[in-house]
Amino acid sequence: MYILGISAFYHDSAACLLKDGVIIAAAQEERFTRKKHDPGFPHKAVQYCIAEAGISAADVDKVVFYEKPFVKFERLLETYLAFAPKGFKSFRTSMPLWIKEKLFQKSMLTKELEATLGKDVKWRDRILFSEHHLSHAASAFYPSPFDSAAVLTLDGVGEWTTTSLAIGKGKDLKVLKELHFPHSLGLLYSAFTYYTGFKVNSGEYKVMGLAPYGEPVYADKIREHLIHVAEDGSFQLDMSYFDYATGLTMTNKKFDDLFGGPARTSETELTQREMDLAASVQKVTEDIVLEIARGIAEETGEKNLCLAGGVALNCVANGILLRENIFENIWIQPAAGDAGGALGAALAVWYQDYAKERTLSNDRDAMQGAYLGPVYEDAEIENELLACGAKFHKMDDDGLIDSVASALADEKAIGWMQGRMEFGPRALGGRSIIADPRSPVMQKQLNLKVKYRESFRPFAPSVLREHVNEWFEHDSDSPYMLLVADVQESKRRKMTEEEDALFGIEKLNVPRSSVPAITHVDYSARIQTVHEDTNPRYHAVISKFYDKTGCPLVVNTSFNVRGEPIICTPTDAFKCFMGTELDVLAVGNYFLVKDEQDPALKENYEERYELD
Amino acid sequence: MEFIGELYSFLGAKKKLWLLPIITVMFILGGLLILAQGSVVAPFIYTLF
Numbered sequence: 151m152y153i154l155g156i157s158a159f160y161h162d163s164a165a166c167l168l169k170d171g172v173i174i175a176a177a178q179e180e181r182f183t184r185k186k187h188d189p190g191f192p193h194k195a196v197q198y199c200i201a202e203a204g205i206s207a208a209d210v211d212k213v214v215f216y217e218k219p220f221v222k223f224e225r226l227l228e229t230y231l232a233f234a235p236k237g238f239k240s241f242r243t244s245m246p247l248w249i250k251e252k253l254f255q256k257s258m259l260t261k262e263l264e265a266t267l268g269k270d271v272k273w274r275d276r277i278l279f280s281e282h283h284l285s286h287a288a289s290a291f292y293p294s295p296f297d298s299a300a301v302l303t304l305d306g307v308g309e310w311t312t313t314s315l316a317i318g319k320g321k322d323l324k325v326l327k328e329l330h331f332p333h334s335l336g337l338l339y340s341a342f343t344y345y346t347g348f349k350v351n352s353g354e355y356k357v358m359g360l361a362p363y364g365e366p367v368y369a370d371k372i373r374e375h376l377i378h379v380a381e382d383g384s385f386q387l388d389m390s391y392f393d394y395a396t397g398l399t400m401t402n403k404k405f406d407d408l409f410g411g412p413a414r415t416s417e418t419e420l421t422q423r424e425m426d427l428a429a430s431v432q433k434v435t436e437d438i439v440l441e442i443a444r445g446i447a448e449e450t451g452e453k454n455l456c457l458a459g460g461v462a463l464n465c466v467a468n469g470i471l472l473r474e475n476i477f478e479n480i481w482i483q484p485a486a487g488d489a490g491g492a493l494g495a496a497l498a499v500w501y502q503d504y505a506k507e508r509t510l511s512n513d514r515d516a517m518q519g520a521y522l523g524p525v526y527e528d529a530e531i532e533n534e535l536l537a538c539g540a541k542f543h544k545m546d547d548d549g550l551i552d553s554v555a556s557a558l559a560d561e562k563a564i565g566w567m568q569g570r571m572e573f574g575p576r577a578l579g580g581r582s583i584i585a586d587p588r589s590p591v592m593q594k595q596l597n598l599k600v601k602y603r604e605s606f607r608p609f610a611p612s613v614l615r616e617h618v619n620e621w622f623e624h625d626s627d628s629p630y631m632l633l634v635a636d637v638q639e640s641k642r643r644k645m646t647e648e649e650d651a652l653f654g655i656e657k658l659n660v661p662r663s664s665v666p667a668i669t670h671v672d673y674s675a676r677i678q679t680v681h682e683d684t685n686p687r688y689h690a691v692i693s694k695f696y697d698k699t700g701c702p703l704v705v706n707t708s709f710n711v712r713g714e715p716i717i718c719t720p721t722d723a724f725k726c727f728m729g730t731e732l733d734v735l736a737v738g739n740y741f742l743v744k745d746e747q748d749p750a751l752k753e754n755y756e757e758r759y760e761l762d
Numbered sequence: 763m764e765f766i767g768e769l770y771s772f773l774g775a776k777k778k779l780w781l782l783p784i785i786t787v788m789f790i791l792g793g794l795l796i797l798a799q800g801s802v803v804a805p806f807i808y809t810l811f
Contacts, residue, residue, distance in 0.1 A: 220772045227781060227788065245792035254765055 151504070152209050154199065155496030156192060156259070157216040157285075157488050159252065161351055163192040164489035164573075166522075167199035167210075171500045171508075173293070175202035176522040176573040178489045180715040184722070186762060187352060188715075191262040192492075198524055200267065207267035210276070214499045216491030217282035219255040221309035223248060225331055229395055237396025278503070280495035282308025283459070284316075284325065286486075289494030290458035291318035292501055292508065293516040294481040300452040302442065305459030305487075306336035306351075313384075315446055318456065321501040321508040326450075332395045333387050335438055336461050338377060341392060342431040344400035346424040347414030352762045358466055359607050361432035362672040363654050364425030368409065369433045375408055377434065382449070383442030417761070420606070422654045432466060439467045443476045453478040458494070462486040462632070463575065465676050469634035472626075484520040484630035485574035493573075519684030520630060521580055523571025526720055531738040534720040539751055542740045551687070554584075554736050555694035558704060561589050562733035563600050565709055567723045568687050572716075576631045577708035578678060579612055579688035581716050581723075583732065585667065585705040586695075587611055592667035592705060593658075599731040602756045603712035606655055609705045610676040611668040614692055617702035618679050621665070631678040631706075637663045642673060667705050678706060713759030729755020 155166040166176035175198065180186055182194035200207060226248070230241050251258060256277055263273040286303040301316040301323065312334035315327040343353045346360070379385045389395055393402040406412050414424055443455065455477040462468065463486045472480050483490050500506050535542055545553060557564055566582045583600060585592050597605045610631055619625035624635035642663045649660045663669040682689045696702040709717045711730060717723045720737050727735040727742065728751050735742040773779050
């Protein structure tokens with residue numbers, strides 16, 4: 151039986167195909183359309199999933215949408231009623247959209263499916279709807295390696311729910327508790343994202359990355375005025391400080407007055423104030439996540455915790471949660487945002503509607519390393535590279551691994567496109583830029599000359615699983631780069647008094663360990679453990695780099711520039727390679743060197759994509 | 763027509779039939795807004811709406 155999961159129409163549209171409960175393919179639409187966070191119907195992702203399975207459209211038994219539009223509409227109406235006459239501006243903007251399109255989502259989905267997969271199938275009869283937070287909870291529990299677990303979902307908002315607690319046992323997943331809109335930890339974080347001058351729904355990572363440069367001086371103010379947290383971790387926001395329930399911005403004048411000024415304008419200089427605000431909201435978020443987790447552990451007695459929803463992508467909070475040992479094991483869905491809803495919705499249908507038994511694989515989760523997207527064979531790669539006018543060397547496996555490891559050791563920045571594309575926001579060694587973490591200039595160089603993004607943003611390491619505890623205060627699997635841990639004391643560089651006294655962004659220029667490119671200013675690192683069984687080629691190249699240098703880790707950042715979706719095809723890879731200051735590109739068994747390429751193929755890539 | 767039936771049974775199941783007159787008014791108001799605006803633009807915080 152084939153079940154197609156779809157998330158669409160808000161942000162990060164995606165499609166996922168299950169065959170008898172096993173994930174065959176999953177991908178975000180933005181990777182195909184090259185439009186970041188593409189909210190449209192995932193035509194290309196759907197077509198890819200069907201092609202990957204080698205089936206015809208008629209073989210798809212059910213199509214499930216990741217949320218329920220009627221319930222969302224109900225929330226909208228009741229919110230407008232509760233705040234009326236305030237909120238007319240928002241009503242005026244949103245209502246036409248609902249009346250024209252969103253309310254008729256079943257018809258819209260039917261039309262889109264007909265346009266994508268043909269009219270031979272009566273799609274209307276095969277469409278189902280899952281609840282937003284059930285989709286998240288299902289994406290967190292069913293692929294996890296646990297037979298029994300507490301499941302926590304935290305995000306901005308779905309239909310009504312912003313936070314939910316469920317219990318998963320075998321094939322059963324039961325929601326126990328929910329917190330409803332407008333009281334949302336995700337929206338509190340987004341409010342500060344907006345207030346510090348970043349884009350809501352994409353700038354939250356930047357706030358998290360900025361936090362270590364600041365001090366949480368506003369944390370008490372946030373707790374005192376903005377959010378009331380009960381003993382069990384449930385919380386309530388004081389809505390008089392926020393505008394999002396009825397307006398078109400996140401915060402209001404009262405919020406500005408509380409924090410001493412208006413929101414920062416996008417792309418203006420970052421000051422210590424923004425860093426302190428970021429540190430404060432991060433601290434409050436971490437505290438609340440811990441309080442919720444303690445409450446859940448006490449209430450359920452479960453030893454395992456599964457997490458999903460946008461807030462579960464806050465890997466700093468996840469790392470603290472792991473270290474606090476509230477639960478014995480934690481598993482986080484790598485596509486924790488709305489894209490993962492497509493997967494969860496499909497899994498919920500398989501296990502709940504069809505009541506199929508769930509069997510666990512031995513010691514791995516069911517995500518297959520999150521490598522669920524398209525793969526390109528050598529012949530396809532060669533054709534695309536030739537069409538681009540590229541000059542390349544075709545190598546055997548050992549030759550390619552050795553050449554890439556040598557280039558890494560020579561401090562080259564390398565575009566690495568191998569195997570299937572990752573599902574979710576992280577590049578995990580399928581579509582990555584990799585570099586030598588020992589280089590003291592690498593972070594700045596990669597940020598400014600390759601990624602064209604803000605210099606404060608940190609990079610993450612990919613480390614061989616068998617060496618992780620030698621370099622980091624961490625000794626468990628973290629294959630999806632969703633946990634943050636500190637660099638081992640022995641690898642750190644002691645600060646001089648002068649260096650210690652530095653403030654804010656000045657801290658960035660001081661190397662803090664023997665792997666400065668991946669050591670954040672607070673000595674932390676967002677770890678990806680690399681496993682031989684899930685990504686043998688990536689494991690092999692890091693192992694070779696280790697043989698050459700004694701360093702079992704590399705810098706790993708997504709293969710894109712700021713504002714661009716992560717690359718998908720060999721053509722995307724070559725264009726990004728030529729548009730940035732990457733030195734080397736390794737696509738499949740093809741090795742490309744920048745100096746050998748025709749300079750006429752270089753293009754201005756920096757201004758090609760809208761800034762995120 | 764199928765849509766009206768689905769919406770009616772949804773409101774019935776949720777015990778929220780009292781929303782029906784409000785929805786009707788909102789439809790009329792929303793319809794007028796569409797006519798006045800001519801185009802439909804997603805609001806700023808699009809995840810919420």
